[in-house]
Amino acid sequence: MAKRYRVIKRDGESAALDIAKIRKVIQWAAEGLDINPIELESNLEIHFRNNMTTGEIHETVIETSLRLTSIEEPDWRILAARLKLVDFYKRVHMARGIPYEYRYPSYCQTVKDFVAKGIYTPVLLEKYADKDLHKAGQFLQQDYDYDYDFAGISLLIKRYMLEYENQVIEMPQEALLTIALLIEQNQPQEIRLQRVRDTYSMLARRKISLATPILINLRKPNGNLSSCFITAFDDDTNSIFHTFEQVGQISSGGGGVGVSISRIRSQGARIRNSLGRAGGVVPNIRVVNDIALYFNQGGKRAGAVTVALDSWHLDMEDFLELQTENGDQRRKAYDVFPQVVVSDRFMRAVEHSEDWYLFDPHEIRSKYQYELADLWGEEFETALDHLYTEVDEGHIELFEKVNAKDLYKQIMKVQIESGMPYISFKDTINRANPNKHIGIIPCTNLCVESFSVVKPTRIGPQRFENGSIHRDVEPGLVHTCNLVSLNLANLEDDEFSSVCETAVRILDNCIDITDVPVAEGQRHNELLRTIGVGLMGLADYLARRDIPYIGATDAVDKLAEEFAYHCTSASCKLAEERGGYPLFAGSDWSQGLILSRDRSWFAEHATLDWDTLFDRIAKYGIRNSHITAIAPNTSSSIVQGCTASILPIFSKFYIDNNSNGNVPIVPPYIKEKLWHYQESKHIDQKIIVDLVARLQKYVDTGISMELLFNLNKNITAKDIYETHMDAWKKGCKAIYYTRSIQKNSNIASVKDECLSCAG
Known part of the structure; x- marks a missing residue:
């Protein structure tokens, strides 16, 4: 009984x-x-x-x-x-009063109800008739909900499903189908619903993961879809306050912000010829810090900002003290993410323990009429040689001589304490910049994987004219990028081409329908059409094929080439259909280069038909100036049910203590492929660097490379230093977190990731 x-x-x-x-x-x-x-x-x-x-x-x-x-x-x-x-499901029906x-209830009726309540954008009813919505509703498959594990469905509901009157009112497949309808809203009528079905299928089967702004904002009226932004201060009051406003606008719209601050004059520099009056970069960073806290994106989290400073700046040592516990608390900024921008010249000086000079950019600009922050490569080295001579001859007023290796040791010391600053390799980044003809890339975005040309907006003084206040504005460029990631854990080998094509189309479509929070970002979108298709679940991809992470470099080479080839081919196909990006002429692309390399490199190193792709780009151009970027994906990988990004797993099994209780986290193929999952804490980090370098050859933007040093394994400062040098020499573009597991501990803790890049 x-x-x-x-x-x-x-x-x-x-x-x-x-x-x-x-x-x-x-x-x-x-x-x-x-x-x-x-x-x-x-x-x-x-x-x-x-x-x-x-x-x-x-x-x-x-x-x-x-x-x-x-x-x-x-x-x-x-x-x-x-x-x-x-x-x-019961709670959602109760919240809807049905x-x-x-x-799932009728999809067409759901859309109408949600538009009436202001939950969904009215664009849905403007673009699609009832018969279209009824047909689209037939694409919806509830069974896809049952593929999630507990951690994934809990995070999806809590973070991404829309609310009405403080109750979650939306269900997962409704969200994904609505996103597909909006992404494909401007496609030709005869193929539009076919494209909707394809996009929905890729999202619902978790072949493609959307970045957070797309997943949260696309159904809402006037939502920002872009994840990554980079702006730059110019060294005058009008520009400084305009940049503060940009940071606030971007943060309020859910974007992560990178800010280059290298043009700002150093502490004690001249203002109107009076020495010692300038406050330096730290007061400006503190304002940025407070703006990030103020614009907390609906109370869900604080804004997220990385502040980047070139390694030659006279305020570098103060910059490195921003988040240490000791010192004057009035000169601290604990809520930003510091980033040090280094040149090849600096890294060589570090390697050989040479002297390194720190300068005030305002003095250099005033005396020699060039902006150090705008220089890289040979131009920078020529300028540096000239400045060193000027120092020797007593012509430079503000400078400091330090030992380059000692300065790098200070960087590493701060990293062990906090995981930061991030390191970006400026020359490596700019050598691969396809748009050298219009400017330079000053730094990376918040997760170090997305970047392109940035120019500060220059604003003239106010004047009163015809009853109104006017000022002249020379518009700059704010790097703006939309992101998705391919979920390698769920991809079959024969799907690669079609999934890459859909991913590129999704992002290119998003450029045309996003509401960018700053005008310079809209200008950047229109002129450069930068996108970032990434990868996640690499550890699963390898384990599923019985390939251990250690020793996977040949497999990764093959995968990276396929990824680059199919994404680049997809962007070229869009250029044939819609036209290339407006600043294509004069770019590397227009000069017969792909990934800043000519045909001969691909003939020697690659296996796919790149020669035909070169011919197609010469004929049709390319739709997107940057195409691939691999984000960290720590949180969105939980929703996707795969391992994060392209890194090895941290642990084969762990319990995540969160608001949903004690939630077990395991990789998807752990039962069958236990021994092929290798934990990062037991891997020599030079292996990670080598694998990322292999990927980087075929990724035109960046890769969020985290390094994890297990101090229980007799790791020394020399090991960390050599790994960093290895990353620079092998062509990695940046180092994200440098994390450490302290002795007698199994925990590596750093700040939360940028949710904007999660995807």
Whole structure:
């Protein structure tokens, strides 16, 4: 006879609940999973008690499923997710005020209701007739919801599903289908719904992961879809305050901001010929810090800003003290993400322990009429040689001589304490810049994977004219980029071409429909059409093919070439359909270069038909000036059910303690491929550098490369230093976090990632 428990229903009425009903739900949730439901039932009896509510029973079943999750039986976490969805569907129906059915309601009616409530943009009803929405509704497949594990579905609901009157009112497949409709809204009528179906399928089957701004904002009216922005201060009051405004506008729209501050005169520099009056970069950084805190993106999180300073700047040593615990707290900025921009010349000086000079950019600009921050490569080295001579002859007033290696040791010391500053290799980045004809790349974005030409806006003084206040403005360029990532864990080898084509089209379409928060970003979008297709789940891709992460460089070479080839080919195809980006003429692309390399390099090193692609680009151009960028994807990989980015896993199994309780996290193929998953904390980080360098050959923008040093393994400062030097010499463009596991610990802690780049 089935055991009975006494419960109290939500309406307060007492009733008997038969265990058979619980068993029926569990049997449904366990369908297709490699688990034994009887094991769950035997564990449940321990936790049941008399007078439990139905909600308490449901939560107990979920919690027990999570406790049963292990490397040997990972599918319990999927069962827990399905049980969570049962309750979630009920709550959404209640929030909408419609009768509960164990299926999605009419999609067409949902869109109309959501537009009326202001949840969805009215563009949906302007672009699509009822018959289109009814047909699109047939694409929606509820079964895709059941592929998520508990961590993934919980994060998806909490962070990405839209709310109305403080209640989540949207369901996952509705969100993805609506995004697909809006992404493809401007496609030709005869193929539009076909494109919608393709895009929805890629998103729903988790082949493509959208960055956070697209996933959150695209259904909303006037949403920003761009993840990454970079702006730059110019060294005058009008520009400084304009840049503050840009940072605020971008932060309020959900974007992560990179700010180059290298043009700002140093502390103690001259103002109107009076020496010692300038406050330097630190006061400006503190304002940026407070702006990031103020514009907290709807209370969900503070704005996220990386502030970048060139290694020759006279304020460098103060810059490195921004987040240390000691010193004057009035000169601290704990909520920004510092970034040091280094040249080849500096790295050679570090390597050979040579002298290095720090300068005030204002003095150099005033005396010699060039902007050090605008120089790289040979031009920078020529300028530096000239300045060193001027120092020797006593012509430069403000400078400091330091030992380059000692300065780098200070950088490393701060990194061990906080994981930062990030390091960006300016010459490597600019050698690969396809748009050298219009300017330079001063630094990277917040996650160091996305960057392009940036120019500060120059603003003239106010004047009163014809009853109004006017000022002349020379518009700059604010790097603006949209991101997606291919989920390698779910891709088959024969899907690569079609998935890359869809990913590039998604991002190019987003450029045309996004509401960019700053005008200079809109200008950048229109002129350069920068996008960033990335990768995630590389550790899963390798494990699934029985390839250990250590020793995967040949496999990664092949993968990286396919990735670059198909994404570049897709952008060329769009150029044939829609035209190339407006500043194509004069670019590397127009001069017969791909990835800043000519045909001969590909003939020697590559295996695919690059020669034909060169001919196509010569004929049609390229749609997007930058195409690929690999973001960190730490949080979105949880939603996607894969490992983050292209890095090895941190741990084969761990418990994430969050608002959803103790949630187990395991890689997707851990049960079958346990020994092919290798943990980063047990890997020599030079192997990571080598693998990233292999990828970087085929990634035209950057890669979020985190380094993790396990100090329990007798890692020394020399090991960290040599790994950094290795990254520079092998052509990596930047180092994201330099993380460390302290002795007698198994935890590596740093600031939260930038959610804007998560994708």
